[in-house]
Amino acid sequence: MAEADxxxxxxxxxxxxxxxxxxxxxQLRLNGHAGPALAPFGLDAxxxxxxxxxxxxRPLSQLEAARRLGVDRTTMxxxxxxxxxxxxxxxxxxxxxxxxxxxxxxxxGRRVRADAENAREAAEREFLAPLGEKxxxxxxxxxxxxxxxxxxx
Amino acid sequence: MAEADxxxxxxxxxxxxxxxxxxxxxQLRLNGHAGPALAPFGLDAxxxxxxxxxxxxRPLSQLEAARRLGVDRTTMxxxxxxxxxxxxxxxxxxxxxxxxxxxxxxxxGRRVRADAENAREAAEREFLAPLGEKxxxxxxxxxxxxxxxxxxx
DNA sequence: GGTGATAGTCAGCATCACTGACGATCAACT
DNA sequence: AGTTGATCGTCAGTGATGCTGACTATCACC
Numbered sequence: 001m002a003e004a005d006x007x008x009x010x011x012x013x014x015x016x017x018x019x020x021x022x023x024x025x026x027q028l029r030l031n032g033h034a035g036p037a038l039a040p041f042g043l044d045a046x047x048x049x050x051x052x053x054x055x056x057x058r059p060l061s062q063l064e065a066a067r068r069l070g071v072d073r074t075t076m077x078x079x080x081x082x083x084x085x086x087x088x089x090x091x092x093x094x095x096x097x098x099x100x101x102x103x104x105x106x107x108x109g110r111r112v113r114a115d116a117e118n119a120r121e122a123a124e125r126e127f128l129a130p131l132g133e134k135x136x137x138x139x140x141x142x143x144x145x146x147x148x149x150x151x152x153x
Numbered sequence: 154m155a156e157a158d159x160x161x162x163x164x165x166x167x168x169x170x171x172x173x174x175x176x177x178x179x180q181l182r183l184n185g186h187a188g189p190a191l192a193p194f195g196l197d198a199x200x201x202x203x204x205x206x207x208x209x210x211r212p213l214s215q216l217e218a219a220r221r222l223g224v225d226r227t228t229m230x231x232x233x234x235x236x237x238x239x240x241x242x243x244x245x246x247x248x249x250x251x252x253x254x255x256x257x258x259x260x261x262g263r264r265v266r267a268d269a270e271n272a273r274e275a276a277e278r279e280f281l282a283p284l285g286e287k288x289x290x291x292x293x294x295x296x297x298x299x300x301x302x303x304x305x306x
Numbered sequence: 307g308g309t310g311a312t313a314g315t316c317a318g319c320a321t322c323a324c325t326g327a328c329g330a331t332c333a334a335c336t
Numbered sequence: 337a338g339t340t341g342a343t344c345g346t347c348a349g350t351g352a353t354g355c356t357g358a359c360t361a362t363c364a365c366c
Contacts, residue, residue: 018198018202018205019183020187023179026176026299026300029302031173045173062344063344069174071323074346077347099345100343100344124171128299130299138291139296140175142284142288143179145284147175214313215313216313216314225355227316230314251361251363
């Protein structure tokens with residue numbers, strides 16, 4: 001990810017107006033902050049998001065968790081695999097519906113999640129710092145609007 | 154990419170504040186608009202970005218083009234391969250420096266680029282429409298700031 | 307004319323997310 | 337009970353993406 005400009009302004013005018021470019025590189029930048037922040041916990045952002053979803057309310061099935069994160073159920077299998085391997089969550093068969101795997105945080109999972117969330121929030125604040133508080137809030141709100149807008153038929 | 158919420162509010166409160174989630178899904182949404190818009194031209198967004206970089210000024214070497222797009226030079230090889238296969242660009246050895254491949258738009262490449270850019274812009278406007286003009290501009294500006302902020306050592 | 311850096315290429319690897327298939331299970335109807 | 341259709345978890349396979357490392361050809365410099 002070089003961004004080595006022998007001709008910086010041209011890049012800005014050409015690609016800086018491309019939303020795809022902006023979103024992609026904003027994500028890369030954010031990962032540059034969040035990745036190292038979460039590394040001490042042995043987590044990446046997606047795994048932490050799974051923990052967050054599970055910590056929110058009652059235990060969820062894999063499919064429910066997948067839906068809330070917007071990932072495929074086949075992706076969630078591997079995600080739960082690794083989190084289980086790290087001892088942060090536990091799978092068990094639901095007794096109400098034996099097709100489902102109920103996924104639940106372990107005690108250690110709860111602790112790690114709380115600490116890692118703090119680290120993630122700090123990393124995001126650091127990432128957003130150049131904007132100032134007002135613009136940072138506006139950015140988040142705008143993205144939320146874009147995501148929640150229903151797709152047209 | 155379901156987003157099927159049996160419990161929508163929880164998702165918003167939990168993940169709506171996660172910048173990574175927001176950026177990722179904003180990108181997915183945008184692709185949902187831009188992909189179909191560019192499909193008639195046989196292009197994807199990255200390929201169009203290459204064409205745009207090449208159309209900007211003098212012809213570039215593959216490495217220069219790669220740097221401006223923020224992609225790896227090995228990635229650019231394949232990118233130029235496919236664009237050349239579509240007859241939109243031409244490679245030739247630089248005579249000043251025979252290590253370099255000068256990449257240049259063909260006449261057809263120029264035409265396709267112009268039309269595809271219009272389609273891309275229309276798709277972006279459509280995607281940003283729910284924000285209103287003012288907020289849309291603010292969003293773009295904010296992303297630009299975040300991307301241009303130099304990394305800390 | 308030897309040395310070190312650079313540009314393009316290729317093979318290989320890792321990640322990510324999806325499709326399609328399968329078995330187990332459930333719900334509903336008969 | 338038995339059948340049918342849907343659902344959930346799992347796995348294998350696929351395609352896209354983006355790297356690393358190695359190789360060749362070329363350049364710039366001394």
